[in-house]
Amino acid sequence: MNALSIQNLSKQYTNGHVALDNVSLQVKEGDFFGLLGPNGAGKSTLIGILTSIVRKTSGNVSVFDKNIDVDFPAARSLLGVVPQEFNFNLFEKVWQVLVFQAGYYGVNRKTALGKVEELLSRLGLHEQRNSSVRMLSGGMKRRLMIARALIHSPRLLILDEPTAGVDVELRHLTWKFVDEINKNGVTIILTTHYLEEAENLCKNIAIIDNGKIIENTSTKNLLRQLDNQTIELELSTRLKTPPVLNDFSIELSDTTTLKIQCSRKADINSLFTMLSKKKIKVIGMLNRSARLEELFVKITGKG
Amino acid sequence: MISSNWIAFRTIIFKETVRILRIWTQTLLPSAITSVLYFIIFGKIIGDRVGSMVGIGYIEFIAPGLILMAVITNSYGNVSSSFFSSKFQRNVEEMLVSPASEHVIILGYAAGGILRGSIVGLIVTVISMIFTKLQVFDLLIIVSMVLLTAMLFSLAGLVNALLASKFDDIGIIPTFILTPLNYLGGIFFSISMLPEFWQKVAALNPVLYMVNTFRYGFLGVSDTSITFSFVFLGLVVLALYLLSMKLFISGKGMRN
Numbered sequence: 001m002n003a004l005s006i007q008n009l010s011k012q013y014t015n016g017h018v019a020l021d022n023v024s025l026q027v028k029e030g031d032f033f034g035l036l037g038p039n040g041a042g043k044s045t046l047i048g049i050l051t052s053i054v055r056k057t058s059g060n061v062s063v064f065d066k067n068i069d070v071d072f073p074a075a076r077s078l079l080g081v082v083p084q085e086f087n088f089n090l091f092e093k094v095w096q097v098l099v100f101q102a103g104y105y106g107v108n109r110k111t112a113l114g115k116v117e118e119l120l121s122r123l124g125l126h127e128q129r130n131s132s133v134r135m136l137s138g139g140m141k142r143r144l145m146i147a148r149a150l151i152h153s154p155r156l157l158i159l160d161e162p163t164a165g166v167d168v169e170l171r172h173l174t175w176k177f178v179d180e181i182n183k184n185g186v187t188i189i190l191t192t193h194y195l196e197e198a199e200n201l202c203k204n205i206a207i208i209d210n211g212k213i214i215e216n217t218s219t220k221n222l223l224r225q226l227d228n229q230t231i232e233l234e235l236s237t238r239l240k241t242p243p244v245l246n247d248f249s250i251e252l253s254d255t256t257t258l259k260i261q262c263s264r265k266a267d268i269n270s271l272f273t274m275l276s277k278k279k280i281k282v283i284g285m286l287n288r289s290a291r292l293e294e295l296f297v298k299i300t301g302k303g
Numbered sequence: 304m305i306s307s308n309w310i311a312f313r314t315i316i317f318k319e320t321v322r323i324l325r326i327w328t329q330t331l332l333p334s335a336i337t338s339v340l341y342f343i344i345f346g347k348i349i350g351d352r353v354g355s356m357v358g359i360g361y362i363e364f365i366a367p368g369l370i371l372m373a374v375i376t377n378s379y380g381n382v383s384s385s386f387f388s389s390k391f392q393r394n395v396e397e398m399l400v401s402p403a404s405e406h407v408i409i410l411g412y413a414a415g416g417i418l419r420g421s422i423v424g425l426i427v428t429v430i431s432m433i434f435t436k437l438q439v440f441d442l443l444i445i446v447s448m449v450l451l452t453a454m455l456f457s458l459a460g461l462v463n464a465l466l467a468s469k470f471d472d473i474g475i476i477p478t479f480i481l482t483p484l485n486y487l488g489g490i491f492f493s494i495s496m497l498p499e500f501w502q503k504v505a506a507l508n509p510v511l512y513m514v515n516t517f518r519y520g521f522l523g524v525s526d527t528s529i530t531f532s533f534v535f536l537g538l539v540v541l542a543l544y545l546l547s548m549k550l551f552i553s554g555k556g557m558r559n
């Protein structure tokens with residue numbers, strides 16, 4: 001079954017701007033789906049339509065075969081959303097935010113309170129249980145939004161930039177958490193500007209630009225399109241000029257760092273042989289290919 | 304679906320109760336203080352010189368109106384500010400993305416307004432008992448008029464909040480419409496004292512019917528017909544309900 005099915009979806013805002021232009025998209029149940037695209041591409045607009053915060057101009061949307069216009073109570077119950085912008089009542093306490101949200105979905109108080117304890121613990125927010133939302137840091141608010149989206153146990157979770165402004169440690173915690181949620185059978189749609197995040201988490205990726213889907217394939221397929229890689233070598237020998245070698249474009253980042261670009265199929269052994277011959281000693285190596293990022297620039301023509 | 308809508312409805316009432324109690328100095332206290340002032344200044348100081356109004360001691364005459372005025376301003380204020388701030392902070396989206404129907408949200412907020420109106424009404428009633436002896440002529444009329452009045456002004460507050468796009472917009476109506484309606488609604492005088500033309504104008508004011516019917520519940524005297532009052536106010540409630548439903552569905556300021 002498709003967790004999400006979008007057909008010919010268009011959105012023109014009242015000011016005339018066309019944010020989505022005839023978008024069709026399917027997301028399979030159980031998928032971890034990345035929706036990528038530059039600022040203003042239409043990602044949040046698309047998510048807004050799924051959650052009824054934005055009204056579509058035309059097209060059809062179903063969540064687990066429930067049409068969002070015809071069978072909206074069922075469709076909305078199946079869906080949980082973490083919006084891009086904070087939208088809390090800042091004066092409510094953390095537990096209240098969650099219990100109220102559960103209540104709007106018809107979850108009774110007792111069930112909700114149990115779920116509150118579970119989610120707050122798993123997201124590392126238990127100490128903040130009785131704090132009011134305005135006392136939370138940005139990262140804590142993001143996690144609270146994730147807890148809020150999950151309080152009614154949806155089958156499709158939509159995350160609009162869940163790790164924006166979140167530090168490295170917390171980002172990893174968030175990744176681990178959503179990955180677990182996905183393994184437990186919840187379908188996930190994620191938008192992010194951290195391509196590393198999409199590369200690590202998503203099984204399938206669509207790229208949207210100017211309101212149009214311009215790529216929609218598996219993450220593997222997408223990365224296969226990349227034929228170049230960047231390698232960085234750390235040297236114990238100081239150099240003034242970079243060595244020259246066919247098939248490798250070599251630059252000197254500083255006196256002890258070489259930045260090397262080559263094809264994915266290049267013979268790296270020959271590179272080391274050459275360096276050994278020149279008595280250049282390598283003490284460290286990094287693959288610097290921000291792979292998806294390169295691809296992104298290639299596809300959208302934007303950096 | 305009925306039971307989940309019922310849970311959603313109760314949740315909104317619970318949320319509103321939490322809010323009322325959290326900011327009680329803004330929600331419960333002001334009317335208590337102003338009513339004490341009204342009773343001292345109008346009831347005692349001026350009332351002693353006025354003597355009686357339509358054969359009733361002045362302070363006794365104004366007490367029901369003062370109670371009802373508190374119900375009116377508090378039910379209106381509760382819904383207009385609570386709903387507008389949820390629109391403003393965008394946490395209204397928490398409800399919009401949920402399966403809760405528009406009816407549930409409207410009725411939930413209205414119930415929150417009725418709750419605050421009733422609590423404050425009760426507080427002012429207790430205060431009035433310090434200054435005068437309240438008799439009860441018909442308890443059913445008293446209670447039903449409080450509920451109907453609170454419902455009407457809760458819905459009016461909701462309409463205001465739905466239309467408002469900035470905080471100023473929810474201050475304008477109370478100042479320019481609500482206060483004049485209250486003061487001209489026969490709280491402090493019997494409309495039989497007005498010249499005939501102004502009596503006709505006053506007859507268009509819904510507050511007049513509320514105050515008189517409510518006063519009838521205590522004193523057994525009224526300037527207006529009791530049955531007509533209930534029917535008229537019932538129709539206003541219905542109209543406001545339909546209007547708020549229409550505005551809600553239009554989604555102005557909530558959905559793009």
Ligand SMILES: Nc1ncnc2c1ncn2[C@@H]1O[C@H](COP(=O)(O)OP(=O)(O)OP(=O)(O)O)[C@@H](O)[C@H]1O
Pocket residue numbers: 013014015017018019037038039040041042043044045046084559
């Ligand atoms: N309420 C609105 N009225 C008019 N235009 C809008 C409105 N909201 C968004 N837009 C426009 O629609 C386009 C898509 O916006 P959207 O927020 O969907 O982009 P996005 O892909 O989420 O971008 P970002 O990565 O910056 O979050 C943008 O050009 C934006 O200016």
Ligand SMILES: [Mg+2]
Pocket residue numbers: 043044045084160
């Ligand atoms: Mg966005």
